[in-house]
Amino acid sequence: MTQDELLLGTAPDPDLPVLAMDLDGTLIYTDTTLELFKLCARVKPFLLPLAGIKMLTNRPHAKRWLVRQVGDYFDPRRIDTEPKAIRLMQEHKKKGGQVWLVSGSDQLMVDEMARELGRYIGKFDRVQGTEGPESASVKDAINLTSQNKADFLVKNCPNGFYYAGNSTQDYAVWKAALKGFGFNAPPESYKLAREDGSEVDVQEVVPRK
Secondary structure, X not given: OOHHHHHHOOOOXXXXXXXXXXXXXOOEOOOHHHHHHHHHHHHOHHHHHHHHHHHHHOHHHHHHHHHHHHHHHOOHHHOOEOHHHHHHHHHHHHOOOXXXXXXXXXXXXXHHHHHHXXXXXXXXXXXXXXXXXXXXXXXXXXXXXXXXXHHHHHHHOOOOEEEEEOOHHHHHHHHHOOEEEEEOOOHHHHOOEOOOOOEOOEEEEEOOO
């Protein structure tokens, strides 16, 4: 029996859709990239202008660069989580479903947050963030947000997926999902339609403040 089964008492059900969880603004209240900028301002303020330029020119490179510069100062234990998002994951696990953490944040940051958040569900079945190429000459890194995230999930979830998100960047993902969950999301999130005119099913879990 796996750690997840010991924790939640349910064997995996391969027929259930994957529950894909967004990180920033959904599972946690803050944004990990913003947290890195705050750390940069505190411990290496002289790098802030360069960080801003990098974000404007190549986001995947910029995110990885920030992690390399100030990631050692980041403490995932200090990040507050959304209780309703935790319960959503736990309920899906109890049914035997897989829970994935899929985020536009840098892969190294997502891995670190996954280790901390995994204490609530045993572990995530898959953890995917924006891959940051180590070589500045590489230009084709994909920022895992919006349509890129939707394409990733469609490709990797043959039985379909549910998606929990919080922002306009999640519209494309909700449109590709079997069902969506909104956390402090814009009102338009609950009025989305696909290209064929069919209604997108997004359930409001945490109302927008």
